[in-house]
Structures are given as C-alpha cells and as structure tokens.
Amino acid sequence: MRNCHYKEAFKRIPDERKERILEVGIEEFSSKGYENANINVIARKAGISIGLMYKYFSTKEDLFLTCISKGMSILEDALEEILASRDKLLVKAEKLIRATCELSRKNRNYIKLYNEVTAEKNSERATALAREIESQTSRIYITCIAQALASGDVRQDLDPRLFAFFFDNLLTTLQFSFSCEYYRERLKIYTGVDTDGLNDDEIVRQLIKFIESAFTFEK
Amino acid sequence: MRNCHYKEAFKRIPDERKERILEVGIEEFSSKGYENANINVIARKAGISIGLMYKYFSTKEDLFLTCISKGMSILEDALEEILASRDKLLVKAEKLIRATCELSRKNRNYIKLYNEVTAEKNSERATALAREIESQTSRIYITCIAQALASGDVRQDLDPRLFAFFFDNLLTTLQFSFSCEYYRERLKIYTGVDTDGLNDDEIVRQLIKFIESAFTFEK
Amino acid sequence: MRNCHYKEAFKRIPDERKERILEVGIEEFSSKGYENANINVIARKAGISIGLMYKYFSTKEDLFLTCISKGMSILEDALEEILASRDKLLVKAEKLIRATCELSRKNRNYIKLYNEVTAEKNSERATALAREIESQTSRIYITCIAQALASGDVRQDLDPRLFAFFFDNLLTTLQFSFSCEYYRERLKIYTGVDTDGLNDDEIVRQLIKFIESAFTFEK
Amino acid sequence: MRNCHYKEAFKRIPDERKERILEVGIEEFSSKGYENANINVIARKAGISIGLMYKYFSTKEDLFLTCISKGMSILEDALEEILASRDKLLVKAEKLIRATCELSRKNRNYIKLYNEVTAEKNSERATALAREIESQTSRIYITCIAQALASGDVRQDLDPRLFAFFFDNLLTTLQFSFSCEYYRERLKIYTGVDTDGLNDDEIVRQLIKFIESAFTFEK
DNA sequence: GATGAATGAGGTTTCATTCAT
DNA sequence: GATGAATGAAACCTCATTCAT
Numbered sequence: 001m002r003n004c005h006y007k008e009a010f011k012r013i014p015d016e017r018k019e020r021i022l023e024v025g026i027e028e029f030s031s032k033g034y035e036n037a038n039i040n041v042i043a044r045k046a047g048i049s050i051g052l053m054y055k056y057f058s059t060k061e062d063l064f065l066t067c068i069s070k071g072m073s074i075l076e077d078a079l080e081e082i083l084a085s086r087d088k089l090l091v092k093a094e095k096l097i098r099a100t101c102e103l104s105r106k107n108r109n110y111i112k113l114y115n116e117v118t119a120e121k122n123s124e125r126a127t128a129l130a131r132e133i134e135s136q137t138s139r140i141y142i143t144c145i146a147q148a149l150a151s152g153d154v155r156q157d158l159d160p161r162l163f164a165f166f167f168d169n170l171l172t173t174l175q176f177s178f179s180c181e182y183y184r185e186r187l188k189i190y191t192g193v194d195t196d197g198l199n200d201d202e203i204v205r206q207l208i209k210f211i212e213s214a215f216t217f218e219k
Numbered sequence: 220m221r222n223c224h225y226k227e228a229f230k231r232i233p234d235e236r237k238e239r240i241l242e243v244g245i246e247e248f249s250s251k252g253y254e255n256a257n258i259n260v261i262a263r264k265a266g267i268s269i270g271l272m273y274k275y276f277s278t279k280e281d282l283f284l285t286c287i288s289k290g291m292s293i294l295e296d297a298l299e300e301i302l303a304s305r306d307k308l309l310v311k312a313e314k315l316i317r318a319t320c321e322l323s324r325k326n327r328n329y330i331k332l333y334n335e336v337t338a339e340k341n342s343e344r345a346t347a348l349a350r351e352i353e354s355q356t357s358r359i360y361i362t363c364i365a366q367a368l369a370s371g372d373v374r375q376d377l378d379p380r381l382f383a384f385f386f387d388n389l390l391t392t393l394q395f396s397f398s399c400e401y402y403r404e405r406l407k408i409y410t411g412v413d414t415d416g417l418n419d420d421e422i423v424r425q426l427i428k429f430i431e432s433a434f435t436f437e438k
Numbered sequence: 439m440r441n442c443h444y445k446e447a448f449k450r451i452p453d454e455r456k457e458r459i460l461e462v463g464i465e466e467f468s469s470k471g472y473e474n475a476n477i478n479v480i481a482r483k484a485g486i487s488i489g490l491m492y493k494y495f496s497t498k499e500d501l502f503l504t505c506i507s508k509g510m511s512i513l514e515d516a517l518e519e520i521l522a523s524r525d526k527l528l529v530k531a532e533k534l535i536r537a538t539c540e541l542s543r544k545n546r547n548y549i550k551l552y553n554e555v556t557a558e559k560n561s562e563r564a565t566a567l568a569r570e571i572e573s574q575t576s577r578i579y580i581t582c583i584a585q586a587l588a589s590g591d592v593r594q595d596l597d598p599r600l601f602a603f604f605f606d607n608l609l610t611t612l613q614f615s616f617s618c619e620y621y622r623e624r625l626k627i628y629t630g631v632d633t634d635g636l637n638d639d640e641i642v643r644q645l646i647k648f649i650e651s652a653f654t655f656e657k
Numbered sequence: 658m659r660n661c662h663y664k665e666a667f668k669r670i671p672d673e674r675k676e677r678i679l680e681v682g683i684e685e686f687s688s689k690g691y692e693n694a695n696i697n698v699i700a701r702k703a704g705i706s707i708g709l710m711y712k713y714f715s716t717k718e719d720l721f722l723t724c725i726s727k728g729m730s731i732l733e734d735a736l737e738e739i740l741a742s743r744d745k746l747l748v749k750a751e752k753l754i755r756a757t758c759e760l761s762r763k764n765r766n767y768i769k770l771y772n773e774v775t776a777e778k779n780s781e782r783a784t785a786l787a788r789e790i791e792s793q794t795s796r797i798y799i800t801c802i803a804q805a806l807a808s809g810d811v812r813q814d815l816d817p818r819l820f821a822f823f824f825d826n827l828l829t830t831l832q833f834s835f836s837c838e839y840y841r842e843r844l845k846i847y848t849g850v851d852t853d854g855l856n857d858d859e860i861v862r863q864l865i866k867f868i869e870s871a872f873t874f875e876k
Numbered sequence: 877g878a879t880g881a882a883t884g885a886g887g888t889t890t891c892a893t894t895c896a897t
Numbered sequence: 898g899a900t901g902a903a904t905g906a907a908a909c910c911t912c913a914t915t916c917a918t
Contacts, residue, residue: 031340596863
C-alpha cells in the first residue's frame with residue numbers, strides 16, 4: 001500500500017486520534033457499506049467535528065481509502081510474517097489457513113471492509129485498489145510456490161502464478177465465510193453448522209487435504 | 220429461488236417487456252451497485268413510466284430482488300445441467316470449470332450482480348439471499364461428492380460438505396475474476412495477463428491439477 | 439342539499455351499486471381523511487374499475503362531495519323528524535340530544551365525514567359545503583325557537599338565531615365526542631370515563647340542565 | 658403541553674428565527690392543512706434551507722407538532738389567566754367568552770391549527786394530541802365549577818365535569834366560528850351576518866343568557 | 877487549528893387522472 | 898358501458914461538502 005489519501009493535517013495529529021478516527025470509520029464502513037456510511041456520523045462518533053474531518057480528508061472516498069489502507073495492512077502483516085518463514089510449502093499453507101481462521105474471527109471489521117472493496121463497481125477505483133492491496137501479497141505467494149517448484153517440493157507441471165491465485169482464492173473466501181453476512185450463511189448452508197460453532201481444526205485439516213490431493217483416489 | 224418479489228401486474232405483461240425491464244435493471248444494478256442505481260433511470264431506459272414500475276414492484280429493493288432471481292437462475296441452470304450428468308466427478312469438475320469460464324465471459328452482468336449480493340451488509344437480507352441462492356446448488360454439489368465417496372472414486376477421509384464448499388469457493392472466485400472489476404485486476408496481477416487475453420484451457424487445466432493434487436509431490 | 443356532484447352515468451346505475459360505492463367511499467374518507475383516501479382503493483373495494491369511477495365522478499372531490507351528500511342527508515333526516523314534531527321546545531331538545539347520542543354511536547362514519555368537512559381549508563369549498571349542509575337545519579332550529587318565543591315558552595330577550603346556533607354547537611360537539619378520535623379522547627379527559635362506557639341518560643339529563651339553567655342559583 | 662418534538666439544534670437558535678419558522682409553519686399548516694402543507698415551502702418562506710429544517714425537526718410531523726405546541730400554549734395562556742382570577746363563575750365565564758372572541762379574531766391561524774388537530778384521523782396521534790392539549794384546561798375548568806358548587810354559587814345537582822365539558826364545547830365552537838372557513842359560513846347562516854360584521858357584545862350577552870338560563874321561562 | 881451551522885441537489889415513492897381497447 | 902394499464906408531477910427526506918467564525 002503506497003498511495004496516501006489523507007491531507008498533511010492528518011499526519012500531524014496524535015496517533016491516538018488517528019487510531020480513533022480510522023477505527024470508527026472502519027466500523028461504520030464495514031457495517032453499513034460505503035454508500036450507507038455517513039461521514040458526519042463517523043466524525044461525531046470519533047469525537048471530532050465534521051469540519052476537522054475535512055481538514056484531514058478531502059472527501060468521503062479519501063477517508064474510506066485511508067480506512068482500507070489501515071485495515072488491509074493489518075491483515076497483510078499477520079499473513080506476511082508466516083509467508084516469510086522458512087517452512088515447507090504445506091506447512092506454511094497450514095499455518096496460513098489457521099491464521100486466516102483466527103484473523104477472521106478477531107477482525108471481522110477488516111475483512112468486511114475488504115469484502116466491500118472487492119465489490120467496487122467503479123473500474124478505475126477497483127483497479128487502483130486491487131493494485132494497492134493485492135500486489136505485495138500475490139508476489140510473495142507466487143515466490144513461495146516458485147521456490148517450492150525449484151526445490152522439487154511440488155509437482156513440476158504447475159503454474160506458480162495460477163496456483164498462488166487459486167490458493168489465495170480459497171483463503172479469501174474462507175475469510176469472508178467467517179466474517180461477512182452472506183458468506184457466513186452460505187458456509188452454514190454447506191456445513192449445516194453455524195460459523196461460530198465450527199471447529200477450525202476440522203476446516204484446516206480438510207482444506208489441507210483438499211489442496212493436497214482433492215478429488216483423487218486414496219493411495 | 221422460490222420467493223417472488225414482484226406484484227401481480229408484472230406477471231401479466233408480455234415476456235418481452237418483462238425481459239427488457241429486468242435486463243435494464245440488471246445492467247443498472249450490476250454496473251452501479253444497489254445504492255447508486257436509479258429506478259427512474261431504469262424505468263426510462265426500459266421505456267416505461269416510473270409509475271408503472273411501481274405497479275410491477277413495490278420498492279426498489281423488490282426490483283433488485285427480482286433482477287437477482289432472474290440472473291441467478293440463469294447461472295444456476297447452466298451449471299445444474301452439468302451437475303445432473305452421469306460423468307465421473309473429475310470430468311464433471313472440468314466441465315463445470317470450463318462452463319464457469321464461458322458463462323462468466325458471456326454474462327458479466329449476472330456475475331457482477333451476484334457479487335453485489337455477496338457484499339450485502341444487512342444481516343437479515345444477506346441471510347435470506349444466501350438461502351435463496353445457495354441452497355439448491357450446495358445440495359447438488361454435496362450430493363455429487365457424497366456419491367463419489369460412496370463409489371470409492373475419491374479419498375475416503377474427505378468431508379463431502381467441506382469439499383463441496385471449497386470447490387464452490389474456487390468456482391465463485393473464478394467467476395468474479397472474469398467479471399468483476401476488482402477481481403479482474405487481481406487476476407491480472409497474479410497471472411500478469413489481462414483477463415480478456417487469458418487462455419481458458421490453461422486455467423481449466425491448472426485448476427484441475429490444483430484440486431486433483433495440489434501441493435503434492437509429483438508421482 | 440341540492441347540488442349534485444355526480445355525472446349522468448351515476449344516476450342510471452342500480453341503487454345497490456350506488457349504495458356500495460358511496461358506503462365504501464364514506465368508510466375510506468371518514469377513516470383516512472380526504473387527502474389520504476385513495477380513489478383507486480375505493481374503486482377496488484367497491485368492486486368497480488377506476489375507469490368506471492371516473493365515468494360516475496369527474497374528480498376525487500366530486501366523489502367526496504357525493505359521499506357527503508349521502509352521509510349528511512341521513513343524519514339530517516333523523517333529526518328533522520324530531521324537529522318537525524309538535525312537542526314543546528325542551529321536550530324536542532331532549533329528544534334531539536338523545537337521538538344525537540344514538541345516531542353518533544350508530545353512524546360514526548357519517549359523523550367523522552362531517553367532522554372532516556368542518557375542517558375544510560379551502561374557502562370556496564368550505565362556504566359552499568356549509569351552505570349545502572347547514573342551511574336547512576339551521577332554518578328549522580331557528581323557526582322552532584322563534585315559535586317558542588312567540589308562544590311565550592322561553593325568555594323573551596333571547597335571540598332565536600344565536601340560541602339556535604349555540605344549541606346546535608352543543609349537539610355538533612356532542613356528535614364529534616362520540617365519533618371522532620380527538621373528541622372522544624377529549625370527552626374521556628373531561629368525564630374520566632371512556633366514551634363507550636358512558637351512560638347516555640346522564641349526559642342527556644345534564645345537558646338539559648345545562649341549557650335549562652346553567653350556572654344559575656338553584657331555586 | 659409537555660412533549661417536545663424538535664431537535665437539540667432548534668433549541669440553540671435565536672428566538673427570532675424560532676419565531677419565524679414556527680409562524681411560517683403555522684401559517685402554512687393552518688391555511689392548507691397538514692397534508693397539503695409543503696415543508697420545502699415553509700423552509701423557503703422562513704428563509705432557511707430545507708436541510709436546516711431537518712436539522713431542527715426530524716419529520717414534517719414533528720414540525721407540525723411543534724407548531725401546535727406553540728399555537729396552543731398561546732391560546733391556553735390567554736384563557737388561563739382569566740381562569741386563575743378570583744371572579745365568580747359567571748363573571749369568569751363572561752370574561753372567557755369575550756376573550757375567546759378577541760383571541761379568535763387576532764389569532765385565526767392558531768385556531769385553524771387547533772381545528773386541524775381536532776380532525777386528526779389517526780387514533781394514536783389523536784389521543785396523544787388530545788392529552789397534550791386538553792388535559793390542563795379541562796382540569797382548570799372542572800376545578801372552577803367544582804369550587805362554585807362548593808360555595809353554593811351554582812345549582813347543586815350539576816356534574817362539574819360534564820358542565821365544564823359543555824361550556825368548553827361552546828367556547829371551542831365559538832372560536833372555530835370566528836376563524837375556520839366552514840364554521841364562519843355556518844355562523845353567517847345562523848345569524849344572517851358575516852362574522853367580521855358581528856358585534857361581539859351581542860354574542861357575549863346572548864351566550865351568557867344561554868348558559869345562565871337557556872330555554873327557561875322568564876321570571 | 878477547530879467548529880458545526882448551513883446548503884441544496886437528487887432519489888424514492890404516491891396517486892389522481894387519462895385513454896385505448 | 899366497462900376496463901385497468903399507463904402517466905408523471907410533486908413531496909419528503911438525506912448527506913457530502915462548504916465556510917464564516
């Protein structure tokens with residue numbers, strides 16, 4: 001995440017206030033969606049005046065983008081730590097899946113915000129956001145798999161880019177399935193169990209099985 | 220999809236007009252999102268008065284839901300035909316993946332509409348929509364895998380419900396990756412190639428590999 | 439009531455249908471008020487098409503006026519019978535009061551309609567309505583009192599017109615107090631008892647006392 | 658009148674502006690009725706934007722209720738002053754009648770607003786309004802008559818509650834007869850004279866006679 | 877820097893009335 | 898005579914943004 005969507009003034013205020021504004025913003029945007037979120041309400045809940053809000057952010061959109069920056073980098077950081085380890089691919093994968101479950105339970109707001117972003121209709125904004133959010137993670141995923149390929153740890157005819165893509169697709173939907181209303185109900189329909197009542201271990205185990213050798217005869 | 224969200228009057232009009240209204244509605248909702256879609260614009264583009272629109276649908280939301288019903292049942296029908304075949308699981312899977320690619324290219328609007336639905340923030344509506352949209356498909360997926368399990372075609376320690384879930388997750392994100400702005404850019408970031416320039420065959424082949432024996436040593 | 443507000447076509451239809459249309463109209467106008475009544479709904483409830491409604495009445499207002507004509511003449515008829523009798527004034531008054539109570543309990547709709555009319559804001563319409571509705575009754579009241587005056591039955595220094603006016607004021611508010619929501623609650627506040635639980639006899643007796651010699655020393 | 662129907666922001670503005678908004682509102686509501694009054698017009702005439710109007714009042718209804726509060730308390734205050742005096746009952750009554758005439762001529766808008774309220778069709782709102790508006794006045798009227806009863810100033814077999822009710826009925830209709838279109842024409846029909854041309858003294862004198870010993874033989 | 881009062885365009889929804897069949 | 902589909906003006910209300918203090 002490089003682009004910065006706040007004004008100079010926002011940089012100068014105490015971290016605590018920064019934090020409060022963005023937390024309230026994330027809460028509002030993630031629970032109501034971009035259109036239904038109300039910037040006047042966000043200002044009030046954050047304990048600052050609406051005038052000051054506009055000293056910090058030029059538009060509602062900029063506030064939204066700054067909230068996203070914060071939310072996404074928190075999510076990224078958690079996963080990148082794991083990706084940076086020297087574990088073998090499947091071990092990393094398992095750790096990532098487990099971390100994804102935990103992260104989703106703890107940070108529903110951030111995930112919902114991410115979900116909101118993925119539904120962006122405006123082409124320009126969507127493209128810019130995808131670049132901001134997905135570039136780094138994708139690079140790391142691809143590198144990991146490429147390394148596994150080089151060291152002969154995985155089948156040689158796989159395409160690292162597409163496999164990284166598929167794997168991230170699974171993690172992404174898993175996140176949503178823990179956090180976002182529609183996906184939560186969908187998971188419940190598939191498993192027959194409420195998301196909150198699900199056993200993470202079982203999901204991790206099955207997902208590992210799935211990517212390890214889904215739909216193949218048992219050996 | 221059972222629930223019906225239009226009024227009696229809508230049932231009585233010629234199919235051609237029904238079609239036009241819903242097509243325009245789907246175009247508007249999928250390109251701008253629910254909040255930014257404008258019913259007056261939809262009415263005008265569909266060539267009817269706004270008053271008549273309200274003779275057909277009680278609220279903007281009902282029009283939206285009817286658009287969704289139409290869009291989703293078209294998508295479902297295409298996939299269920301394949302699911303009903305007597306092919307072996309992996310063959311079915313391949314057909315499904317290929318059909319998903321084609322469907323997504325041809326019906327971007329419907330997929331975008333589905334994507335809009337998955338981002339629904341209102342808990343009640345999200346739950347109701349998930350039930351309407353996911354119930355039948357999930358049941359079929361689960362049944363297919365359960366049958367494969369019974370006939371020994373797949374590894375015996377998999378959970379049919381979770382595997383169906385994971386597989387559908389892959390199809391869903393694949394759909395989005397062909398149709399929705401954010402996901403399209405994300406796919407481009409992963410593959411390095413613009414979605415329109417992608418070779419479906421390669422994606423199908425790699426995805427089959429992925430679910431067949433992802434992350435396992437080549438034999 | 440002389441003026442007629444319906445079209446030729448309305449005259450020609452069977453009485454039963456006339457009756458039904460006006461009854462439904464009275465029900466709708468009296469329960470929702472003129473503005474909130476919906477002529478399309480009235481047509482549907484009366485079992486005729488809206489097109490036909492406009493064959494019978496040029497405008498919503500004309501339907502309203504015709505409903506009023508019907509409602510008011512029913513109320514008038516009941517009272518005029520009493521007024522036409524040869525009883526002495528106080529006897530007539532008592533009969534009128536008692537009849538008013540009964541009438542109000544039985545014909546809440548008509549009274550509410552009358553109440554709606556008395557709140558008419560448009561000066562022209564208000565004037566025309568008052569003339570249509572009040573002329574005859576007022577004339578009879580005045581005549582009665584003038585006759586009582588001539589025969590020495592009442593104090594000689596009263597003005598028949600004003601006394602008729604005051605007396606009718608009391609009857610009118612009494613009607614409203616039995617039928618119209620606001621006035622019903624107001625009566626409850628004054629008496630401490632719900633209108634439905636009130637004893638008509640007591641009201642009649644007290645009202646007779648009131649007009650007979652209110653606020654004077656007992657002899 | 659206790660309940661408050663405006664927002665905090667309305668409390669904070671200068672009295673002059675408060676006054677202007679409510680005066681314009683009362684003018685609009687009383688001349689057109691609740692349904693036909695237009696808040697955008699009220700805002701424009703009051704010299705404020707519609708947005709600001711909604712900062713002061715949550716809904717059209719709340720603006721209406723606040724207008725009523727103002728109008729009714731002005732009317733109440735004028736009468737309560739008289740009621741609080743130590744005059745004998747008939748003296749008080751005469752003062753009240755005379756004040757009612759004057760008040761009605763000077764405050765036609767307020768009376769018309771009150772008239773609008775008395776025609777409220779919605780049961781809940783009607784009940785709430787009656788309680789807000791009638792409770793205090795009724796209590797005072799009843800007390801006055803009860804005191805007169807205790808001191809032997811009036812006939813001993815009257816019911817204070819009903820007599821208060823009847824007396825207030827006369828004052829209420831008198832008010833309407835000076836202010837509201839329908840009632841004005843009705844008064845003209847009864848008296849033969851236009852309301853504006855009426856001599857208040859004569860009305861006061863006759864009404865006092867009416868309540869003092871209506872319909873009784875002269876002694 | 878900080879405030880919050882003020883703006884006003886724009887969207888959803890209603891319903892009296894028309895008119896082709 | 899009878900139908901009811903169709904019209905479209907108009908009203909309430911929201912909220913991003915500005916700016917005087």
